Amino acid sequence: MQAVPGFRCREQGEDSLQQLMPRMVRVTGAGGPTSNAVGLQGHLRSSKPPRELSVEEQQELRRKINSRERKRMQDLNVAMDALREVMVPYSSSPTGVGALQHPYLPTGAPPTGRRLSKISTLVLARNYILLLGSSLQEMRRLLGEVSIGMGVSGTVPRLLLTGGWPFLTGPGQLLLSSPEQQLAVAKCPLLPQGAQEEPLAWGSSSMTESLVCQCGVCRTPRVVHVNPATRFPK
DNA sequence: TAGGCCATCTGGTCCT
DNA sequence: AGGACCAGATGGCCTA
Numbered sequence: 001m002q003a004v005p006g007f008r009c010r011e012q013g014e015d016s017l018q019q020l021m022p023r024m025v026r027v028t029g030a031g032g033p034t035s036n037a038v039g040l041q042g043h044l045r046s047s048k049p050p051r052e053l054s055v056e057e058q059q060e061l062r063r064k065i066n067s068r069e070r071k072r073m074q075d076l077n078v079a080m081d082a083l084r085e086v087m088v089p090y091s092s093s094p095t096g097v098g099a100l101q102h103p104y105l106p107t108g109a110p111p112t113g114r115r116l117s118k119i120s121t122l123v124l125a126r127n128y129i130l131l132l133g134s135s136l137q138e139m140r141r142l143l144g145e146v147s148i149g150m151g152v153s154g155t156v157p158r159l160l161l162t163g164g165w166p167f168l169t170g171p172g173q174l175l176l177s178s179p180e181q182q183l184a185v186a187k188c189p190l191l192p193q194g195a196q197e198e199p200l201a202w203g204s205s206s207m208t209e210s211l212v213c214q215c216g217v218c219r220t221p222r223v224v225h226v227n228p229a230t231r232f233p234k
Numbered sequence: 235t236a237g238g239c240c241a242t243c244t245g246g247t248c249c250t
Numbered sequence: 251a252g253g254a255c256c257a258g259a260t261g262g263c264c265t266a
Contacts, residue, residue, distance in 0.1 A: 066243060068253070073241070114265095117239060 084116050087124045 053061065116124065 062244085065245095065253090069244085069255090070242070072254070077241090119239090 080118055080121060083125055084121045087116060087121055087128065
């Protein structure tokens with residue numbers, strides 16, 4: 001494993017003496033207020049008296065539990081890294097999402113190239129989502145203005161129908177999904193079977209609402225990711 | 235050296 | 251019964 005600033009290699013291995021040894025043995029007084037020798041069994045809710053475990057069995061059980069927990073946290077970190085990978089480009093942009101100042105976010109650009117902390121990643125992601133939301137609002141507004149300016153009446157042009165949701169992959173970039181993609185996203189998995197949305201009337205008051213999934217569960221804009229890796233340029 | 239961040243251990247709780 | 255999830259405790263590493 002490569003050494004990264006702020007990163008530590010935790011490949012200690014399953015047979016590390018430190019890990020095999022119960023904490024209550026390793027550190028006197030550590031392990032929390034409820035630490036005791038029957039901790040592995042005492043919390044199990046059962047009407048039957050718990051089977052007595054030998055020291056070896058307790059250690060084996062504890063080893064399994066620790067391993068699972070370690071795996072769980074590692075999976076969480078993998079997901080966090082994936083999120084970090086998406087968010088890092090924005091964190092270094094003085095005008096990007098990271099520009100929204102927050103105590104958990106580094107001031108300005110992170111010049112050291114250190115990776116984002118977990119909390120910073122989450123805060124940044126939240127801000128990014130909010131930014132996307134406001135972008136969508138703005139897009140709706142602009143679409144409304146354009147339609148009025150063109151004097152369009154009647155039904156919505158095919159290009160913008162059936163959930164064809166314009167989305168941004170970068171500043172000034174407006175993409176429209178293909179009809180196939182539009183049909184694919186037209187069926188929200190959360191919508192009840194047979195539920196149909198009413199056809200849109202161009203310029204109607206229900207248009208903006210109809211561009212958002214109306215299933216009442218997700219209420220999320222139908223965004224089609226042509227290329228999920230596409231990002232705003234730095 | 236203090237503080238931030240992190241991995242790991244651990245016991246408790248909930249769910250299947 | 252076992253697994254997932256959570257939160258507290260602990261100690262190590264790194265940076266200002």
